[in-house]
Amino acid sequence: MADGSAFVLVHGGRHGGWCWQRVAGALSRSGHQVHRPTLTGLGERAHLLSRDIGLVTHIADVTAVFEYEELQDVILVAHSYGGVVVAGAMEHVHERVRTLVLLDAHLPRSGQSVFDVIGPDRAAVMTQACEQYGEGWYLPVLDASHWGVFDPADAAWVNSKVTPQPIKTYQDHLPSAERARVHASTYIECSSSTLPGAEVEWQRMRSQSSARHRFRVLDAPHDAMITHPQQVAALLLEAASADG
Numbered sequence: 756m757a758d759g760s761a762f763v764l765v766h767g768g769r770h771g772g773w774c775w776q777r778v779a780g781a782l783s784r785s786g787h788q789v790h791r792p793t794l795t796g797l798g799e800r801a802h803l804l805s806r807d808i809g810l811v812t813h814i815a816d817v818t819a820v821f822e823y824e825e826l827q828d829v830i831l832v833a834h835s836y837g838g839v840v841v842a843g844a845m846e847h848v849h850e851r852v853r854t855l856v857l858l859d860a861h862l863p864r865s866g867q868s869v870f871d872v873i874g875p876d877r878a879a880v881m882t883q884a885c886e887q888y889g890e891g892w893y894l895p896v897l898d899a900s901h902w903g904v905f906d907p908a909d910a911a912w913v914n915s916k917v918t919p920q921p922i923k924t925y926q927d928h929l930p931s932a933e934r935a936r937v938h939a940s941t942y943i944e945c946s947s948s949t950l951p952g953a954e955v956e957w958q959r960m961r962s963q964s965s966a967r968h969r970f971r972v973l974d975a976p977h978d979a980m981i982t983h984p985q986q987v988a989a990l991l992l993e994a995a996s997a998d999g
Contacts, residue, residue: 767835771798903976
């Protein structure tokens, strides 16, 4: 791996670029360039929250990072919901991506929405929460324990940063995921995660594990970038240096 590789770290639902602080620090100390964009309406961009924000908005957010930072040979990393966003962005930036890393992330098929991936039962629960607590158009915040963050200091930090998210981003269908599904990749399963709808995808990734499509298991909860940042950073560096 050449020195100074570029990493783009895409966060999951109701999070923001803030959640990658610890991992980004480890990568930067190793001499690498790190971008951790925040998707529109979330994190420090919560003042832009709108019912009109959809999946296409978030795909454009990631694509714009590549364009405006003039990035090439990127290690593109996605967590959770961010996997769907990155799958859409790959249709535009795949030639600029060295490898794709999915940290406990969804990898949809073409035409699927997040709700399709997580299944009707979980989608119904989230829709009901939206109706009851989100004015019918946004998903309310959850406690950090939902993502496996139980350390009191870490939980307080996460709870102070998470923000609502438009339900439209979970309902919108992804036109194509083909570039993401064939690209050189590493899938990192967090073994104590409760990511809904991931079991079938994990089985597929395990069965197709190869030099080009690698599968790793991390003994960590879903928000591993917060609870286990050094281990996550090590796996990202391994993925960046692997031949695919």
